[in-house]
Amino acid sequence: MRTLIQSNDPVRLSFLEALLAQAGIEAVILDLHMSVLEGSIGAIPRRLAVAEEDYDRALRLLAEAGEA
Numbered sequence: 001m002r003t004l005i006q007s008n009d010p011v012r013l014s015f016l017e018a019l020l021a022q023a024g025i026e027a028v029i030l031d032l033h034m035s036v037l038e039g040s041i042g043a044i045p046r047r048l049a050v051a052e053e054d055y056d057r058a059l060r061l062l063a064e065a066g067e068a
Contacts, residue, residue, distance in 0.1 A: 001028065001030075001049040001050065001051060001052070002049060002050060002051075002052055002055045003030070003047045003048065003049045004016075004027075004048045004049065004050060004055070004058055004059060004062060004068075005047070005048050005062070005067075005068070006045040006046070006047050006048075007045055007046060007048070008045050008046070010046070012067075013029055013046055013048055016048055016062065016067060017029065017048065019061065019062075019065060019067075020050065020058055020061065020062075023057070023058075023061050025050055025054045025057065025058050025061070026050065026051065026054070027048055027049065027050050027058070028048075028049050028050075029046050029047070029048055029049075030046065030047040030048075030049050031044055031045070031046045031047055032046055
């Protein structure tokens with residue numbers, strides 16, 4: 001797995017995950033539970049990650065959407 005972005009914005013992460021899913025790229029949000037444990041105050045950013053073989057295509061897709 002490789003991290004595409006880190007963010008404390010759950011709406012942005014959800015949008016990007018859906019964008020990748022539409023392109024057939026499975027994405028995983030990492031550190032979700034750690035963020036909840038620390039009280040969701042934003043001290044621990046969540047990471048959006050994809051499989052190594054999807055990384056370049058996912059990065060291009062995010063760049064085309066103005067999100068990278």
